[in-house]
Amino acid sequence: MALHRKRDSGLDDVFATPLSEKPLPKYRMPDGESRPESAYELVRAELLLDGNSAQNLATFTTTWSGDETRRLMADSLDKNLVDKDEYPQTAEIENRCVHILADLWNAPDHRGAMGCSTTGSSEAAMLGGLALKWRWRQRREREGKPADRPNLVCGPVQVCWEKFARYFDVELRQVPLEPGATGLRPHQLSHYVDENTIGVVAILGVTFTCDYEPVEKIAKALDAIQANTGLDVPIHVDAASGGFVAPFVQPDLVWDFRLERVASINASGHKYGLAPLGVGWAVWRQADLLPDDLVFRVSYLGGEMPTFALNFSRPGGEVIAQYYAFVRLGREGYRRIQQACLDAAAGLAERVARMGPFELLYDGRGALPAVSFTLRDASSPFSLYDLSDQLRMRGWQVPAYPLPPGREDTVIMRVLVRHGVSADETALLADDIRASVERLSKGAPPDSERQAFHH
Template sequence: MVLSKTASESDVSVHSTFASRYVRTSFPRFKMPENSTPKEAAYQIINDELMLDGNPRLNLASFVTTWMEPECDKLMMASINKNYVDMDEYPVTTELQNRCVNMIAHMFNAPLGESETAVGVGTVGSSEAIMLAGLAFKRRWQNRRRAEGKPCDKPNIVTGANVQVCWEKFANYFEVELKEVKLSEGYYVMDPVKAVELVDENTICVAAILGSTLNGEFEDVKLLNDLLMEKNKQTGWDTPIHVDAASGGFIAPFLYPELEWDFRLPLVKSINVSGHKYGLVYAGIGWVIWRSKEDLPEELIFHINYLGADQPTFTLNFSKGSSQVIAQYYQLIRLGYEGYRNIMENCQENAMVLKEGLVKTGRFNIVSKDNGVPLVAFSLKDNSRHNEFEISDTLKRFGWIVPAYTMPANAQHITVLRVVIREDFSRTLAERLVLDIIKVINYLDALPSSFTAKVKTDDELEEKVKNGTVVKKTAIETQREITDVWKKFVMARKAKVIC
């Protein structure tokens, strides 16, 4: 959501050639117009501006679903005017969410009896789901500490430095200390051993990631569970685990059914997953599932009756559309285990096509793993003449949106490009992307180095004076300097908005 924007004087009006057949004057950009606008003109003005957006199918930065079947599109449009929170008015929609919660809970091997109902809720996305799960952990920890007569004013949560920004938001918004396990070169996920070492009596939970945003890798939740059980036994604590399966929750059950990461592990108390990622629904749907009713404190659930009946609710967001819930149910019954498995296998195969094509160029190191989220993260073997930010920027000329970014703490000098393979990314597109990357590399090879004036090549390392002694920069220092230069360059080009 855009919170602010700085406008120039030349940027105060909206102009449209096609709309001029309906209107005679330009529209104010940041103020509501005084008069009404013909519907054709309003449509054309907005449609023209939206043409400048990127093509969602070629946006390889996003994990979010960009294509659904026409039948599902129809269902979504037919329900777009339904407010999901009106449970009494739209009981069928409420029932469909309950079915989704139970299907996902069974998919995650929740310990449910034959007639037992799963505990979970639909959210706007995994960010809201994580906020809710974190609140439940914090409240359970506080209740336990109060019962023991101990202070409860300094809660903390243990994660890897590779967590998505929503975990930092949770820690900031709800006053929980975030204790991060730093990464290291070649190991870009949380180390379970180091994570357990950070756990203390104030730790409300350890958050494991099933599908790191950085390279798609699954963290070892089984090892984390075993180590944490041993520490709990030694200390008498009861530190639980939350699994952030935003990306991997709809992948692991189909590609790696034997992998133990979910409710089969006793310390896993809650799991979140994004329906709008590999759940194959358009943006706006996430899920959080709890192991049992005991893991969700009753005092966090609100009951309202002014919409027609007693309705329990545990969400940060109140009103929301019903379309995504209905679309999720469509996908679950439309595809079933067979359909999801086929799609995930196809995505994985297309990722391998892309990986093999990049390896054949001889120019890249592959940072991602074969097992995990179907994506390919890669970096240049030699970035002395041009780097990953230049490749990302130049690929936009071919329509591709491929992000370049630096790794988190203790691995900041590593820069990677990442391509997320979604259902609508075909083998043909994978092969085409490789060809376009080769074109970009050849184009950049023919240009003078962008860093000649700032950073010299490895063969001509810049000398610096330290304590009266001439010292040469190391290759890592040079690479870090290059990364810093390009980070400043890319940030300077971005629009001055807060999203």
């Protein structure tokens, strides 16, 4: 009866409804229903405890989207991307994106290239790795040789490649970093490549430092290995971030299908591709580089449509939003956005370098729009972990972490500059880094001396 009176009292404040009188359910679904606006506002209030995504300079993923993108996503909530017979135009848009990317990455015949969308770059990377394994195994079987010990050679890769190796029974030969290096170096390959190597992964935008690995030089090193040993080892380029940066602001950099040894490329549409979270891309140089055993065929407009993603049902909105970005921005729009990000990163790097205690590992020029640096003096009164904690008090999420094996004693800090992170915002970050350094250098003040935060 009391509940009935509350509902009829005319009081429509969300925080005075029955749902707000106790914590939201965590382990059991409630017995009754609630007003939609009440449930919405209370769940939304919990989400305010998350960090501000615009200040999350640890993530590569897109955190800003325009109203048109949001409307297209809302319009596409009911579109299941895998149902190509029911949503043929969404399937056509996915196909257009594949050919646009094949052209962007200089495939010899971009109309005949093979590819697909995925939920992200990690899934796309796994598809590229599976194709390498299948082709290697088929070749070994034709030659009458054992095919039970495949290995994949790489430098400091993202964890998705470790997952691929574990899930699909491939030895991951991760080459240690040399002193002063930020990624795999071509001369290292001869010590790791053998007849069981299914491929080499080259990174266009190393996760840890944001520098590019020298894909063209890696290809030449493999050419030399083939000339000396007969081993023909393909390259898969993990261009999770760089695949949407290099074509626009470093067009003369040769890293893509211009290199005959590059068999496949993965990239993340929801990183520097400027699409919302949930879309990646896998593209093969030509259709015969994707083994037919990995392709399933579904009915499509009375015919057949190949599908080879690991996921099945998934929303079509992210792919549609990606196509919208291609149409809306064009090459010049992407160039302007990525160049603005690079300029903001370079400006931040200059300010960080002038502060004194830091040594730049990557200055935001020539690769991804980012900055990575370490402490110059090992006897510094503070660590980069301390600095990261200080910056978090101001809302900034800037990670500090050790480099991969070979340089694991070096702790670095990395700042990513994405679409939506302006030069003004990076200037404010630089101010906060300087202020944090001053506080940490003097030692943390006692609680009584600390100023309360205020606007």
